[in-house]
Amino acid sequence: MTATADSLVVDIVRTLEKQGVPRDAYQLGREFDPEALARLLDTGGDAVEVRLEVRGVSLVVTKQGVWVTDEPPSSQPECPNCGLPVTAVVQLVPTHHNAYPCGCRVEENLLE
Structure with missing residues (x-):
């Protein structure tokens, strides 16, 4: 993985851990493609916002960071x-x- 993708994965894992989701409960590579997400954020500009759901936790990912959204999982x-x-x-x-x-x-x- 690239340094950007590595950093993104670390941010997502830390955010999920804060929500009580243990690392062994998921495999990010099966939830989404970290390399493709990093490329999308790198090339898409500051307005790009990607919404993910991992083990029932809805996340918003932008160039500025990763956070949990209050919106219910879709x-x-x-x-x-x-x-x-x-x-x-x-x-x-x-x-x-x-x-x-x-x-x-x-x-x-x-x-x-």
Whole structure:
């Protein structure tokens, strides 16, 4: 991992620990991609705000830091093909949209 991603992971882990979530209760690499999150924050400007949920704790991540939000955790829609929770829809080419993390092909407005 890059230094930025390492620092981000440490901040997220410390924030989760303050909320009583032990380190052995999750694997961040399965919750989200730390490298991709760090790149998004590095290249997206100061207005980028990413919301994550790890073990029922809703987090807000920006260039300025990581904190817990008071908003209740949102439910994730299920993939219409395989039924797994969908955290993002990835568009690699204009006509193809894939659910993340399962990879099934889906409609682009699945998360709207």
